Amino acid sequence: MLIQDIEKILTDSGIEPNEARVETKLLLEHFAGFSISDIIMGKKLDDSKLELVAQKARYRAKTRQPIQYIIGLADFMGEKFIVNSSVLIPRDETELLVRQATEIIKENNFKNIMDMATGSGCIACMLAKLNPNIHAMGVDISTEALHVAISNMEKLSLFNRATFRKSDVFSKIREDEKFDMIVSNPPYIPPSAKTNIQKEVSFEPDMALYTNDAKGLEFYEKISENASKYLNNGGYLMFELGIDQSIDVAIIMKNSGFSDIKILKDLAGIDRVIWGKFN
Ligand code: GLN
Numbered sequence: 001m002l003i004q005d006i007e008k009i010l011t012d013s014g015i016e017p018n019e020a021r022v023e024t025k026l027l028l029e030h031f032a033g034f035s036i037s038d039i040i041m042g043k044k045l046d047d048s049k050l051e052l053v054a055q056k057a058r059y060r061a062k063t064r065q066p067i068q069y070i071i072g073l074a075d076f077m078g079e080k081f082i083v084n085s086s087v088l089i090p091r092d093e094t095e096l097l098v099r100q101a102t103e104i105i106k107e108n109n110f111k112n113i114m115d116m117a118t119g120s121g122c123i124a125c126m127l128a129k130l131n132p133n134i135h136a137m138g139v140d141i142s143t144e145a146l147h148v149a150i151s152n153m154e155k156l157s158l159f160n161r162a163t164f165r166k167s168d169v170f171s172k173i174r175e176d177e178k179f180d181m182i183v184s185n186p187p188y189i190p191p192s193a194k195t196n197i198q199k200e201v202s203f204e205p206d207m208a209l210y211t212n213d214a215k216g217l218e219f220y221e222k223i224s225e226n227a228s229k230y231l232n233n234g235g236y237l238m239f240e241l242g243i244d245q246s247i248d249v250a251i252i253m254k255n256s257g258f259s260d261i262k263i264l265k266d267l268a269g270i271d272r273v274i275w276g277k278f279n
Helices: 003-012 017-032 036-040 047-063 067-071 094-108 122-130 143-155 191-196 199-203 218-230 246-255
Strands: 073-076 079-082 112-116 135-140 162-166 179-184 231-240 258-265 271-278
Touching: 003 017, 003 047, 017 036, 017 047, 017 067, 047 067, 067 073, 079 122, 079 143, 094 122, 094 179, 094 231, 094 271, 112 122, 122 135, 122 143, 122 162, 135 143, 143 162, 179 218, 218 231, 218 246, 218 258, 246 258, 246 271
Parallel strands: 112 135, 112 179, 135 162, 179 231
Antiparallel strands: 073 079, 231 271, 258 271
């Protein structure tokens, strides 16, 4: 058994060669403590460890469960976040939201940030890490997700800087608890898209992915319509967007009293982050 054989287990199941290479590296690192420099140095891996890695690769190939769930960790902005099937796996695009929010937080010297639908807590935790003067509160309806978010807060030593609360959107937030900014990467996939979703995505919680309405706008509406009650004057609302949702979401935000609406594209040219100001 060679490292190439592990890659082949993955590519034989239809996983792209580049992806298979990355995943093999992750499996070797995680289950055999074998790093990329060990590979370059030509270090030999003993057969029992290689067999364990092969076993995990076979499981990945057979089930198509995301590699992050098999390992229990996902890379996000240079950190390893704990993940399991109760939370969405953090996506690279979400870094755009975190970076843009950080710019606005620094410009305005903001202190209190809310991350609505926090899931793994990746946004709340990264905002707290990058902005030492803020407090970030992550909110989610799922108790299981909140357990994961709290583990990530502990892992990153963000005690008292990122806290979490169980709440169905704003149901458990008091109107006198004011925030300078509300950010959210809400569920935004219309239920009709469920039938042709990638196998890997079917392992992620439906509740984190899908809305009930046909256009995937349910949470943009629920959050926008209520956000101003919880924001300080001059506060911001910011969302991550799904494909082709920017115009609809801009209208929803305008109708909810937000102005100065701005949009940022991701590397694929898709409108990915939208934000507006409440006065
Ligand atoms: N906030 C989390 C993330 O961005 C979870 C989002 C969600 O579950 N919709 O990854």
